[in-house]
Amino acid sequence: MTVNDDVLLVHGGTPLEGEIRVRGAKNLVPKAMVAALLGSEPSRLRNVPDIRDVRVVRGLLQLHGVTVRPGEEPGELVLDPTRVESANVADIDAHAGSSRIPILFCGPLLHRLGHAFIPGLGGCDIGGRPIDFHFDVLRQFGATIEKRADGQYLEAPQRLRGTKIRLPYPSVGATEQVLLTAVLAEGVTELSNAAVEPEIEDLICVLQKMGAIIAMDTDRTIRITGVEKLGGYTHRALPDRLEAASWASAALATNGNIYVRGAQQRSMMTFLNTYRKVGGAFEIDDEGIRFWHPGGQLKSIALETDVHPGFQTDWQQPLVVALTQATGLSIIHETVYESRLGFTSALNQMGAHIQLYRECLGGSACRFGARNFLHSAVVSGPTKLQGADLVIPDLRGGFSYLIAALAAEGTSRVHGIELINRGYENFMEKLVELGAKVELPGKALG
Numbered sequence: 126m127t128v129n130d131d132v133l134l135v136h137g138g139t140p141l142e143g144e145i146r147v148r149g150a151k152n153l154v155p156k157a158m159v160a161a162l163l164g165s166e167p168s169r170l171r172n173v174p175d176i177r178d179v180r181v182v183r184g185l186l187q188l189h190g191v192t193v194r195p196g197e198e199p200g201e202l203v204l205d206p207t208r209v210e211s212a213n214v215a216d217i218d219a220h221a222g223s224s225r226i227p228i229l230f231c232g233p234l235l236h237r238l239g240h241a242f243i244p245g246l247g248g249c250d251i252g253g254r255p256i257d258f259h260f261d262v263l264r265q266f267g268a269t270i271e272k273r274a275d276g277q278y279l280e281a282p283q284r285l286r287g288t289k290i291r292l293p294y295p296s297v298g299a300t301e302q303v304l305l306t307a308v309l310a311e312g313v314t315e316l317s318n319a320a321v322e323p324e325i326e327d328l329i330c331v332l333q334k335m336g337a338i339i340a341m342d343t344d345r346t347i348r349i350t351g352v353e354k355l356g357g358y359t360h361r362a363l364p365d366r367l368e369a370a371s372w373a374s375a376a377l378a379t380n381g382n383i384y385v386r387g388a389q390q391r392s393m394m395t396f397l398n399t400y401r402k403v404g405g406a407f408e409i410d411d412e413g414i415r416f417w418h419p420g421g422q423l424k425s426i427a428l429e430t431d432v433h434p435g436f437q438t439d440w441q442q443p444l445v446v447a448l449t450q451a452t453g454l455s456i457i458h459e460t461v462y463e464s465r466l467g468f469t470s471a472l473n474q475m476g477a478h479i480q481l482y483r484e485c486l487g488g489s490a491c492r493f494g495a496r497n498f499l500h501s502a503v504v505s506g507p508t509k510l511q512g513a514d515l516v517i518p519d520l521r522g523g524f525s526y527l528i529a530a531l532a533a534e535g536t537s538r539v540h541g542i543e544l545i546n547r548g549y550e551n552f553m554e555k556l557v558e559l560g561a562k563v564e565l566p567g568k569a570l571g
């Protein structure tokens with residue numbers, strides 16, 4: 126086992142109780158920051174969380190000549206792209222492997238400079254995560270792409286042209302690639318089989334504020350009429366529905382009660398339905414959502430992850446920890462990523478009973494069915510969890526291990542917690558506020 130030295134000691138068995146606040150979505154904020162690169166004037170983005178993925182994009186934008194400074198209110202960034210053409214881009218390799226976001230710089234840089242260099246991407250190791258759709262799309266707009274040892278070099282010999290595209294799968298990133306490229310391309314782009322996640326709708330709102338013309342049909346078709354020039358925007362990022370659901374799962378698994386300020390019903394409806402089926406309670410008001418374990422037994426369920434409006438894959442791992450406490454057999458079918466269930470082996474070491482299958486369990490057949498991936502699970506519960514030594518595998522898997530350690534009897538050592546900072550703002554402070562007994566060896570918390 127590879128053990129990192131950033132370790133959190135978690136003394137389990139205390140219900141999480143209290144209030145925390147979620148700010149702007151990890152899966153929107155960095156993209157809205159990239160969108161600022163398309164404008165001829167400064168933009169203002171509000172509700173920006175202090176997470177690693179935001180810091181990475183800030184560094185990348187600055188490298189490309191965008192000035193990024195704090196605005197008037199806490200969590201506001203002002204992004205000024207007016208000097209991009211004269212930037213002297215150096216050290217871009219330092220960003221290789223940092224996140225998935227660099228790929229979204231392609232369209233804006235091609236429009237502004239006629240060329241772009243994209244270093245190798247990072248992001249969670251939960252499947253192959255190819256970027257073939259992105260490059261197919263960019264070629265359709267008229268870009269040329271050359272693979273080099275350290276990344277991809279792209280050129281736009283002339284202004285990119287609008288085009289008709291059908292995605293093989295409603296990929297979030299590829300849909301964003303089309304949006305960020307089509308808005309300044311010549312003519313109309315028609316994208317079918319697009320992803321329609323709430324973060325994509327919010328990115329469309331950002332682009333419309335900048336002067337873009339984008340129409341969304343109900344059948345996953347998005348039509349973009351290219352314009353000559355875009356201005357800046359002022360926008361408050363939609364709240365992070367993925368972080369909110371993680372805390373909701375933590376409340377359920379630890380017998381707790383957490384008010385998540387900022388959580389919004391509209392973007393979480395599918396999660397809320399599932400939470401209720403499992404036996405979790407929630408109450409919605411204008412400012413947020415309270416989630417709690419109402420007592421009694423939790424119920425097992427059949428769950429299939431899917432693109433929006435289905436059950437978001439990033440909700441899956443934290444909820445699985447709560448399902449180890451439900452009575453009976455729960456079935457999980459992960460249809461978005463082929464390798465997102467590997468984190469369950471550590472839960473089994475803690476006492477859970479989770480069996481993985483290559484077959485598509487629970488109803489529909491997915492892309493991974495006949496391809497040998499362990500992408501379905503049967504969780505048998507309830508099981509008592511015991512503290513263990515855990516090594517964080519990926520962002521949501523990492524938060525799930527925290528939940529499991531908090532729900533377990535005894536003490537766990539959770540290694541690699543730095544990864545959680547990629548998508549959860551101040552998670553340690555929040556844990557302490559909620560009454561968790563956690564320690565960073567040698568450091569004071571709370």
Ligand SMILES: CC(=O)N[C@H]1[C@@H](OP(=O)(O)OP(=O)(O)OC[C@H]2O[C@@H](n3ccc(=O)[nH]c3=O)[C@H](O)[C@@H]2O)O[C@H](CO)[C@@H](O)[C@@H]1O
Nearest residue numbers: 152225254255256257258259296297298299438439461462
């Ligand atoms: C930073 C960010 O917003 N990340 C989110 C984004 O990731 P990301 O945008 O990377 O995810 P996609 O929606 O693109 O990926 C979905 C599926 O499409 C496949 N695919 C994608 C692109 C491609 O060129 N070829 C290809 O085969 C992927 O391997 C995966 O199986 O959406 C995912 C699905 O909601 C979320 O889990 C991630 O949290």
Ligand SMILES: C=C(OP(=O)(O)O)C(=O)O
Nearest residue numbers: 225248249439520521548
């Ligand atoms: C998979 C995730 O993110 P990314 O695409 O940034 O790896 C996630 O947020 O769970």
